[in-house]
Amino acid sequence: MSVFGRLLTKGNELVPRQVFASFSFLVLLAFFLNNFWLGDDGFITFRTAHNWVNGYGLRWNSVERVQTYTNTLWLFYITPLYLLTTDIYISALLGSLAAFVALVLILYRNSSSDLAFAIIMLLMVSSKSFLEYTSSGLENVLSFALLSAYFFTYSRLASGLTRVESAGFPKGSWMVSLLFAALFLNRMDSILLVLIPQLILAYHLVRSWRRVGMRPLLQNACAVLPIVLWLLFSLVYYGFFFPNTFYAKTTFAIDSVRWKWVLGYYKYALYMDPLLLVLPAIALALSVSRRGRKYLPFGTGVLLYNAYIIQVGGDFMGGRWLTLPYIISICILAAWWDFGTLTRFKYRDLAVAGLVFVAAYSLQNRLMRYNPFVAQQGGMPVLNTDLFNGVVDERLTLGQFTRITKCLNGPCFMVHPLYLMGYALRAEGESGRIPSGGAMGLLGFAAGPGVRIIDRQGLCDPLLARMEGQPIAPGHVFRQVPDGYDVPGEVISDPVLRDYNERLQIVTRGDLWTQERWNAILAFNFGQLRTFHTYRENQNRSAP
Structure with a gap:
């Protein structure tokens, strides 16, 4: 046996x-x-x-x-x-x-x-x-x-x-x-x-x-x-x-x-x-x-x-x-x-x-084994993001601040630069240009509900999500913030994009049950408003 x-x-x-x-x-x-x-x-x-x-x-x-x-x-x-x-x-x-x-x-x-x-x-x-x-x-x-x-x-x-x-x-x-x-x-x-x-x-x-x-x-x-x-x-x-x-x-x-x-x-x-x-x-x-x-x-x-x-x-x-x-x-x-x-x-x-x-x-x-991603600079891990074409060991980033040994009896993620930036935004409120960036999780959490944030990847922003962008890494597609979009009280300078955003805001900010909103919902889900690219093409074709 x-x-x-x-x-x-x-x-x-x-x-x-x-x-x-x-x-x-x-x-x-x-x-x-x-x-x-x-x-x-x-x-x-x-x-x-x-x-x-x-x-x-x-x-x-x-x-x-x-x-x-x-x-x-x-x-x-x-x-x-x-x-x-x-x-x-x-x-x-x-x-x-x-x-x-x-x-x-x-x-x-x-x-x-x-x-x-x-x-x-x-x-x-x-x-x-x-x-x-x-x-x-x-x-x-x-x-x-x-x-x-x-x-x-x-x-x-x-x-x-x-x-x-x-x-x-x-x-x-x-x-x-x-x-x-x-x-x-x-x-x-x-x-x-x-x-x-x-x-x-x-x-x-x-x-x-x-x-x-x-x-x-x-x-x-x-x-x-x-x-x-x-x-x-x-x-x-x-x-x-x-x-x-x-x-x-x-x-x-x-x-x-x-x-x-x-x-x-x-x-x-x-x-x-x-x-x-x-x-x-x-x-x-x-x-x-x-x-x-x-x-x-x-x-x-x-x-x-x-x-x-x-x-x-x-x-x-x-x-x-x-x-x-x-x-x-x-x-x-x-x-x-x-x-x-x-x-x-x-x-x-x-x-x-x-x-x-x-x-x-x-x-x-x-x-x-020695981790190939990490090089130490001043005690902080620096990732080699090119090693696997943008695929990284994510735990080596914020994970270094959120392990149990650092959180149950320590400051945890509250000392991370993104958290400190978000907390500063909370104190300032919307007193200037609307903040925008890429890593929006911890920063947004620290900023609190009183601060609007523009996610340049479009994951958290309805307008940028429907605009074309530049892919820089898996899951990371950065968009250019339109002129006027990130300034309170101003309007987007591009008239076609401004019209598109106004229709989108009817869906995301308007009253739930209005006829205008449901017409917009149908257009965004099944019609010419599905992406800004298709909307602009339709506008150009219909222009005299």
């Missing part, structure tokens, strides 16, 4: 299961707390939460209704904590920790053995990016928990979908649809990972309703109703179905930089966090094997999500988006690999040993 086989033989536990579970949780908790940090993009959501709590509504700039966040569920999850604690750092810590604990419990309960969970635990802590984005102030950790819950809930129902005629429709299918809706609300593009399973479920619901009745179909329809309700609310309140960031990142010519950015993104993963690529490749191989074909819909989702990453040109936060396929791959491994069969198959023994070695090597490499 092999070494792994002896460890896995039932009744031959090295330690009681409760002791192992407690020890595992403490190890993961230590890794989580040691790596906890908050990034600048997280503070974009936090500023909206702050304004909402203080009575300004779901707004980033308090004077206009603009959806600057892509993580609706995460915002709704963090805001009550912020209302109770009045401390955004503690709120993010508690919210991230609760989601992380939920993820660990889901994986533990669905692992076939203690060794299986030990290997899963090693994979979790061995990925630099996965561990980093269990916090950061962004929605990733909540997506991890929701994706794992979706995977195991659907997997339990999948076999029943083929026996509907004899056994009826599987009970609890509505929970799968509810988790799908939660994923959509937490971040829309994350549903690509579970889109195929959800379509399979929908197909069986429609196909079998005559035999099993309408109840399962109605239950699932109600479960996805939050998606419809949110889209309707977004259209009424903001005037658009999608976040402002969608328009900011789709109004420039990405073809000229797509492959440069994508190659940098995957090069970062290969060099800094190879498990992000190795484990999904293993999961794909397992999902096309004879025994693993029931997981093929999720393997296809991994491919779809990577195709999406390529289409949009990646992201400047190294590894962040790849962590979602990574957690799906962990789930596939946990479900497919019955570690108890290692007593009979020595080649699987060798495969597991190899996987453990790769994970251990990755962990050691992450802890010991």
Whole structure:
């Protein structure tokens, strides 16, 4: 009998299961707390939460209704904590920790053995990016928990979908649809990972309703109703179905930089966090094997999500988006690999040993290797942003100010230059030119609701989001601030752009239910006002 086989033989536990579970949780908790940090993009959501709590509504700039966040569920999850604690750092810590604990419990309960969970635990802590984005102030950790819950809930129902005629429709299918809706609300593009399973479920619901009745179909329809309700609310309140960031990142010519950015993104993963690529490749191989074909819909989702990453040109936060396929791959491994069969198959023994070695090597490499991004100047980290074509280790920026050791008993992010700049703006108010810039998260949070800020990337500005810009890095497209736009009391000098902005302000600042506003909403969503470029072209064609 092999070494792994002896460890896995039932009744031959090295330690009681409760002791192992407690020890595992403490190890993961230590890794989580040691790596906890908050990034600048997280503070974009936090500023909206702050304004909402203080009575300004779901707004980033308090004077206009603009959806600057892509993580609706995460915002709704963090805001009550912020209302109770009045401390955004503690709120993010508690919210991230609760989601992380939920993820660990889901994986533990669905692992076939203690060794299986030990290997899963090693994979979790061995990925630099996965561990980093269990916090950061962004929605990733909540997506991890929701994706794992979706995977195991659907997997339990999948076999029943083929026996509907004899056994009826599987009970609890509505929970799968509810988790799908939660994923959509937490971040829309994350549903690509579970889109195929959800379509399979929908197909069986429609196909079998005559035999099993309408109840399962109605239950699932109600479960996805939050998606419809949110889209309707977004259209009424903001005037658009999608976040402002969608328009900011789709109004420039990405073809000229797509492959440069994508190659940098995957090069970062290969060099800094190879498990992000190795484990999904293993999961794909397992999902096309004879025994693993029931997981093929999720393997296809991994491919779809990577195709999406390529289409949009990646992201400047190294590894962040790849962590979602990574957690799906962990789930596939946990479900497919019955570690108890290692007593009979020595080649699987060798495969597991190899996987453990790769994970251990990755962990050691992450802890010991000199980070190529960082050069020290006066004690401050300076990033080499050209190393991977603009893709960076984001935790090395604001993360150096927001680690637990610097925040629970120290000034935390309040001494960061961006926070100090924002706090100075709060004291000055709108006494001069409206401030504009690139990194708007922490600066905007510090400035408070009384200061309007122009985001030159367009992520938080409705006008600039619909103007063409200059791509300088993944996710970073800078626009030129129009003359007069950043001066209170003045008007934009370009008459065509001024007219376009006045129509846009009817949507973002006007009364919700006027006929004029709804005509403008239709034009911006479906007509000639979708982008300023198309509007100017139409104006030029119609000019005498």
